[in-house]
Amino acid sequence: MSVPFASPRPRSALLSRIVAAVFGGYALASVFSIFVSHLLPAELPEAVLGATLFSFAVYTAAIVWVFAAASATRAWLGLLIPGALMGALAFALQVGGAA
Numbered sequence: 001m002s003v004p005f006a007s008p009r010p011r012s013a014l015l016s017r018i019v020a021a022v023f024g025g026y027a028l029a030s031v032f033s034i035f036v037s038h039l040l041p042a043e044l045p046e047a048v049l050g051a052t053l054f055s056f057a058v059y060t061a062a063i064v065w066v067f068a069a070a071s072a073t074r075a076w077l078g079l080l081i082p083g084a085l086m087g088a089l090a091f092a093l094q095v096g097g098a099a
Helices: 008-039 044-068 072-098
Strands: none
Touching: 008 044, 008 072, 044 072
8 A cells, every 4th residue: 555645835835934944043033133232232242142142032933933824935924024124224223333
């Protein structure tokens, strides 16, 4: 008796979620760390350390979000939209602080 293979569609959706969790979550946590380090009221080394420590919680939350989202598309959007917004704001803070 042969066992039918799973269709490729659910496999690709799972692979997409895994990639989103690992790489998208890391990117979101990195951008979050950069953004928050500009906002913390401390000297730069302490602000970077505090933001980096908090980014571990963001990475964990991103992984949970990816696998709790209704679809792989929603999971990716839930990572890309906040990441892009924080990246743009961090860039604006960096450029504004340098002037």
